[in-house]
Every structure is written in structure tokens, then in C-alpha cells.
Amino acid sequence: MASGIHMPGPVCLIENSSEQLVVNQEALEILSSMEKPVVVVAIVGLYRTGKSYLMNKLAGKQNGFSLGSTVQSHTKGIWMWCLPHPQKPEHTLVLLDTEGLEDVKKVVNQNDCWIFALAVLLSSTFIYNSIGTINQQAMDQLHYVTKLTDLIKSKSSPDQSDVDDSGNFVGFFPNFVWTLRDFSLDLEEDGKSITPDEYLESSLALKKGTDENTKRFNEPRLCIRKFFPKRKCFIFHRPADRKQLRELEFMREEELNKEFVEEFEKFCSYIYSDSGVKTLSGGIIINGKRLKSLVETYVNAISSGSLPCMESAVMTLARIENSAAVQKAITHYEEQMNQKIQMPTETLQELLALHRTCESEATEIFVKNSFMDVDQNFQNELGTQLEGKQDAFVKKNMDMSSARCSDLLERIFGPLEEEVKQGSFHKPGGYYLYLQKKQELEKMYKQTPGKGLQWNV
Template identity: 70%
Template sequence: MASNTHMPDPVCLIENTKEQLVVNPEALKILSAINQPLVVVAIVGLYRTGKSYLMNKLAGKKKGFSLGSTVQSHTKGIWMWCVPHPEKPNHTLVLLDTEGLGDVEKGDNQNDSWIFALAILLSSTFVYNSMGTINQQAMDQLHYVTELTDKIRAKSSRDANEVEDSTNFVSFFPDFVWTLRDFSLDLEADGQAISADEYMENSLKLKKGTSQKDKDFNLPRLCIRKFFPKKKCFVFDRPTHRKKLGQLETLHDDELDSEFVQQAKVFCSYIFNSSKVKTLPGGINVNGPRLENLVLTYVNAISSGDLPCMENAVLALAQIENSAAVEKAIAHYDQQMGQKLQLPTETLQELLDLHRDSEKEAIEVFMKSSFKDVDHLFQKELAAQLEKKQDEFSKQNMKASSDRCSALLKDIFDPLEKDIKQGIYSKPGGYHLFIQKMRELKKKYHQEPGKGLQSEEILQTYLASMEAVTDTILQTDQTLTEKEKEIEEQRVKAETSEAAKKMLEEMQKKNQQMMEQKEKSHQEHVKQLTEKIEKERAQVMAEQERALTLKLQEQARLLQEGFHQESAQLRKEIENLQNNMNRRKICVLS
């Protein structure tokens, strides 16, 4: 069970070899077993800046992620640690510790860019860890954020010359947390005390000017402001004397700087209480199997030379999950029918009612497990399979009824057939005795329960097979006049004709019931799909409302700071977003 997920130590999720990024199957196996929603916290920063220590604190451990105590980078690739969420029951906290950026031993920073991009794509909270203050050097080290539009695509279809709208990123980017280590300044501005958040906001202000130097200064700040929907900053004093930094794993809190200990507690509390569940566009919660598929999709795209695309990843994930949702729904239908259905049923309606109840639950199972079902292909597949299942159960029902009736007829009429062979009725007055016996046996047959839908048809087929015998007994009965024989022949024909008429009416009634059932099935699919679409539309609108609010706030800040050109660019994005939202509203109203 997901709640019992136990990882005593972290494992490598994505290994960074010299040639390429490689996914670790052992880590994927762990993810595949976690069915709970995931809160995914990734930390990124220069090597030897104490990232692993913070992640171990979040895991509630002193040891786990390798801290290292030398100038060499210890963490290679991305390491994963899944622990029960300390504040959210039935949730799993996934901690991703990335290798240090800017490791001189690597020589090539191309992999750094991919590690940075993957941390963004996989997390719901993205922690950027740096040393000292937010100065230009710290911003220069965060240049990876300016490369994101070159490393990630939000949508699969985009013109070559089209610039990626930051709205597309805001919809799936994580919350941004900046942790400043060994921070030694007083948090003041213009002689007034300020919060760490205000300090960060001040540091993200743009510089007026059109020179390349001004553009280089503004670009990372603009990207952080536009891409990340929620930003937070924490400052940390130095944890202990420099000589003891290599012993952090073994030091108790009372051996560390008290300010640092308190700052770490506040940081952990914020992450535990404010970090969201990782979601996909449309408000779809990510669990272990979904994160597993995202990791594979993104790393495979990078390995093949493509750009990781959020839309493609979601659609690929939807293909896998929707296929599984169909299987899950059919399995539920089979289980329900298996538990409730006793063959043969007395009436067709009894079978159809059971089918309809099981079908409704199966559709609910599918709707709950499926998402991004483009053109409703998987729902159509489910509908086709459910219709096929109904046909199969109908055939099983008919066969069960036929078998039951045939066995019953044999049991009831076998003594009669033996008497016929022995000539019991081949004598004067034998015909009336035969007819009387036939009526008794038919009455006995009709009184037997559990015969099912084929009761009358199987009986009439049997009686038809006995017509020649009946006629022979009639013709050989010397006590009957020719006129009486003729009258009896007409009576038998009338009975047969009446029985055939009733069977035809019954068949037409069954066909009508089947047609009505098909329409009810269609209406149930439409009803549940409409409810799902409305719910998803509301989620998308809520996402876009949040994005719009953030853009309007950022535009107001840009105008306040006097950056009219950047404000105008953002205004275009706002108008595009508002147009999209209006189109959605019109579609719903129409």
C-alpha cells in the first residue's frame, strides 16, 4: 500500500552519466507502487551550498542525501526520497535533490540546464539554494531560468517564430522558493525592517535602460517574475563554525547556531503546510505511476534530442491511463454482474436492469480514472465493450434458459414418450387420454420456476416435434368420427398459431426493450461526460483566473516601475488569455 511506502534512504532517480541522462528502474519501481497524491519538492543550486542538508531536514532525518564535506560535488543527477507527508494524511512527500550546478569537473554545463529544467517539470515546489545575498552574481548563476523557453515547450504545436506565452508556463510551473544560505546582512531597506520576501521582491526589480548590460540584468528577473506563480524567500545564518560544517550530519541542534535552527524549522513548516500536490493542467493530481511516466517521457525526449513538451507528456500519460481506465471499468462491470446476476433471469428486463446499474458504475469508474480523452476515443471504446458485454450476457442468459428448459422437458415428458412407444395411446379413446396427459405435463412444466426467457420457445419447439405423433394417435383412434378428427386438427392448428403469434409479440417486445436500453446507455454516457467536462472546464477556468490575476499584478508592478514596453508586451498576453477565457464561456453558453 502507498501509505506503507518505506524508503530508509534516497535512491538515484535520474543518473547523469558523461554521455546522457539515464532513468534508474529501481526508483521507477518505487514510484509505481505509490497511489497517493504526491507533493514534490526539488532543490537546485550551485554545488557545495548545503542543498542536501535542507532536504534531509524535510525528510526528518540527519542522514540521507549525501552532504559531502569536500569541494567535490557529491550528488550526480537527481536523487529521490519518498516519505510519508508529515502534515497531509494519505499524501507522500517526494524530495528531489539535484547535483550541484556549475561543477568545474563536468566542463560542460549542458547537463546542468537539463537537470534544472527537469527539476522544474517534476516538482510542485522548486527550491533554489544559493550562498550569501541576492546580488548580480547570484542572478548570473540563475541564468538557467532564462534558458527554460529553449529547453521546455508547453504546447506541441507552435509556429517556429512564435514566442512561448508565459501563460503556458505559469499553468504548470511550480512554486518558487529562494533559500539564501550564510546570509549576513540585516534585512532593512531605507532604514526600515523588511521581510525576506520583500528583500527578494526588491532584488527582482528591473533596471531602466536599453543597453545589453541592462537587458542582461533584467532578463533573469523578468523570467522569475513571469514564470513562477508563487514566490517565497528564506534567509539562513551560517549553521555553525566553518570548521564544523563537515560534521553537520552528526551535530545536534544545540550544537548549531540557534538562529539557524529556528530558520530551518520555519522553512520546513512552510514546505510542509504550503507546498501543493503536483498537478497537471486541468487540476489532475499526480501520483507515483503518473510521476514515473512523466520522468520517462521527459528523459526519453531529452535523450532523443527533442525538447520535453508538457502537452505531449500529458497526452502520452493520458493514453496509458485511459487505456487502463477502460480495463478497470470493464473489470468493475464484470465483478458487479458476476455478483448479482443469476442465470437464467425470468425476464429480459431483469437482465437489462442489472446491466444498466453495473454499466453506470463502470462509467463512473472510467470517468474518475481517465483524463484528456481526446475526441472521447477511450469512452467510445468503453461503450463498445459494454455493449458487447451486454450481448454476451444476453446470449449466456438465452443458453442457460434453453439448457434449463430442455433438461426440464426431458425430465417431464420422457415417461410420456415411453408410454407412446409402448402403444399405451394406440387404442380406442387413446387420443383423449393423450391430450389430457399432455395438458397435465404442460401445466407441470409451466409451474416449474427458473426457466428464463426461452421457456415458451423451447416448449413450442418440443410440441412441434410431437405433431406427427399427435396426428398418428388422432387418426388411429377409432372412437372418433371423421368430423371430430377434423375439428380436433383445426383446434391444434389454432393453438399452434396462437402460440406463434404470442412468440412474435414477445420477440418484438424484447427488441423494443433492447433499443430502449441502447438509448439509456447512450444517455448515461452523455450525462456523465457532460458532468466531467463541466468540472474540468471549471478547473481550467480557475487556473486561467489565477494566471490572469498574477499577470495583472505583474503588469501593475511594471507600470509602477516605469517599464512601459515590458508592460505592453504583458498586456498582449493578458488580452490573449482573456480572449481564450471568453471563448470558453461562449462555448459553454452555446
């Protein structure tokens, strides 16, 4: 994995503690060390529907994400597992398993909405997992999708509060995959066999009418069609007998229902090959460090009582990365100047020529590592800092020259001054002898190299 990361199992990314969402620092440290682009696959669904089992299989493991054999919900918050991508060596696969929705034991269900929204915002492929068929009950259980416009903003402008900006969501939102567990019907429509994808699209068909029942019927379907233009559906027959389901994570593949194994292979193959890198609007590719920033930005917004704003997240990301790019450029400039310059220089032009070379290299490094510096605020800041660094090097060069010249003058003329004090020249012809020796020492001073710019001051 990128940067030598090894995660033997999942860690909690966002804790749902005392009905508050809190980011786990250990998970953030893992993300911050990941340089490779990330493919983020998140799964949501009602509790006790087998989400964790699917994610463990995507991880290529028998276990990892917590499973349970009772009606009690096991996963709390959002858990993360970062793994080498099975088919794309230059990418990291990030699996996000979420707390089961609508657990009857929850005191407050508002966090269900936030967890659903965060899974959408953070992933490049969003899996909705449910039991049985796509009927009205299944659609009603997916009511969270209808609340996304109330939970998420695409623009940070204050005057956007009353404007429907949901059309901008598509640039940020992931691909949508609906997985149907324990599916037992024949895939047929009007006497003809249909594919799972055709079944999904048929289930998303809208009814005509304007009455309240029709509006309620159409609303989740409209949202899915609008927010998730790329959709996929997979059906899974029951993997084993009901009694065996308690031991599902310990069962070997040959013990599972053959149809389930085949269906699951198709599912994994699709996720591995078709799930793209997490990318924000404008083609911004997300790696671990950037995903860390997104997590912090969104959760902080929720904690402060605000709505997660996609534009603000991008702006925050740009600010963090551009500030880092400025620092990286400054560090390179200082390192190169300190390595290549021999101070004090004999001429100011020598120092300025090296400054221009290092300044050009630093600017190239900034451009390479920055993004969305639309108004060039950060590049201008870099220019200001480089100008200050140049002035500092010029001053240091002058100070070193002054110190060098003072030391040299003391070393060369010190003995002559001592002779004067001792009266060595208080004799006939002494004055001319003094002048002759002084001229010799002045010549020696002038011929001594490395004095710098202050030698004649």
C-alpha cells in the same frame, strides 16, 4: 504514509548514467502505490553548496540524502524521498534532491539543463540554493532559468514552434524559494533594515537600457519575475565553524550556530505550511501515480530528442487515467451483472433492466475517476464496450436457456422415447396411452421453472 509506504531513505528517481537520463523503475513502483496528493519540493544549485543537508532536515532526519565533505559532487541525477507530510496527514511530502550543477568533472553539461528543467516541471516548490549574496555572479550561475523557454514547451501544436508560449508556464510552474547559505552581510538598504524577501525583490530589479550588458543583466531577472510570480527568500548564516562542517550531518542542534537553527526553523515552517499540492493547469491535482506518469513522459521526451511538453504530459496523463477509468467501470459492470443475475432469465426485460442499472453505476464510476475527457471519447468507448457486454450477456442467457431446455427435454422425454423403442405402446390402446403420457410430460416440462427464454422454441 499513503498505502503503507515506508521509505527509510531516498532512492534514485532519475539516473544520470553515461550522460543519459534514465528513470529508475524501483522509484516508479513506489510512486505508483501512492494514492494521496503529493507536495513536491525540489532543490537545485551548484555542486557542494549543501543542498542535501537542507533536504535531510526537511525530511526530519540527520542523514539520508548523500552529503560530502570534499569538493567532489555526491548526488547524481535526481533522488527522491517520500515521507508522511509533517502538517498535512492527507498528503505525502516528496523531496527531490538534484545533482549539483556545473560540476567541472562532467564531460557533457547539457544534462544540467535537463535536470534543472525537470526539477521545475515536477515540483510544487522549487528551491534554488546558493552560497553568499545575490550578486551578478549568483545571477549568472542561475542562467539555466533563461533556457527554460528553449527546453520546455507548453503546447503540443506543431505550429507553436516559433511562438513564444512562455506565458503559459505560470500555470504549470512551482513557487520559487531562494536559499542563501553562509550569508554574512547585514540586511540593510539605504540605511534601513529589510527582510530577506525585500532583499530578493531588490536584487531582481531591472536596469533601464537596451545595450547588451543591460540585456544580459536583466535576462535572468526577467525570467524569474515572469515564470515565478510567487517568490520567497531565506538566508542562513554559517551553521558551524569551517572545520566542523565536515561533520555537519552528525552534529546535534545545540552544537550548531543559534542563528542558523532559528533561520532553518523558519524555512522548514514555511515549506511545510506554504508548499501546496503539485497541481497542473486546470486544477489537476497530482498524486503519486500521476507524478509517475509525469516523470516517464518528460524523461521519455528528453531521451527521444524532443522537448518536454506540459500539454502533452497532461494529455498523456488523461489518456492513462481515462483508460484506467474505463477498465474500472467495465470491471464493476461485469462483477455486478455476474453477482446479481440468475441465468437463464425468464424474460429478456429482466436482464435488460439489470443491465441498465449496472450500466448507470459503471458510468458514474467512470465519471468519478476520469478527467479531461473533453470530447467524451473515452466515455463513448465505455458506452461501446458496455453495449458489447450487454450483447454478450444476452447471447449467454440464450445459450444457457437452450442448454437448460435441451437437458430438461432429454431428462423428461428420454424415458418415453426409450419405451417407444422397446415397443411398449405396440398394443391395443397403446397410441392413446402414448398421447396421454406425452401430454403429462409436456405439462411437466412447461411447469418446470428456470428454462429461460428458449423454452418454447
